[in-house]
């Protein structure tokens with residue numbers, strides 16, 4: 001069997017993989033510019049070029065399961081979201097799959113929740129104060145005066161997501 005093992009550089013596999021991807025694996029959008037995420041890290045062209053270790057098909061098949069091809073929009077959210085309260089990735093995915101919202105509207109919601117998350121972190125808001133399926137109710141008195149309404153709308157959407165999660169997951 002050993003003689004049949006064809007070794008190729010990992011970078012070669014990655015380049016082929018990149019060319020083979022047509023749609024974002026999070027939102028399904030057709031990819032124009034793509035971001036490759038490997039083990040939770042974004043890898044750019046230069047990083048790929050440096051991955052020159054020789055591997056065979058079997059190793060590649062395993063590695064492939066840890067790769068994700070994302071559009072710029074999804075990769076930005078993926079790489080810049082370190083929320084501690086809200087599950088922003090799952091929320092974004094919910095909006096994509098269960099609503100007919102546009103990318104720009106989804107981005108708005110994500111940005112608002114990120115800001116809220118930062119604020120709650122800064123206040124050391126206790127996690128246990130967030131419970132049930134209405135975080136809007138839990139955070140009623142925590143909302144900043146500026147943009148209050150926008151945060152409310154985002155939180156109500158988040159409540160819908162929590163309700164959906166409760167019912168279907």
Ligand SMILES: [Zn+2]
Pocket residue numbers: 024025026027028029070071072073074075
């Ligand atoms: Zn996407």
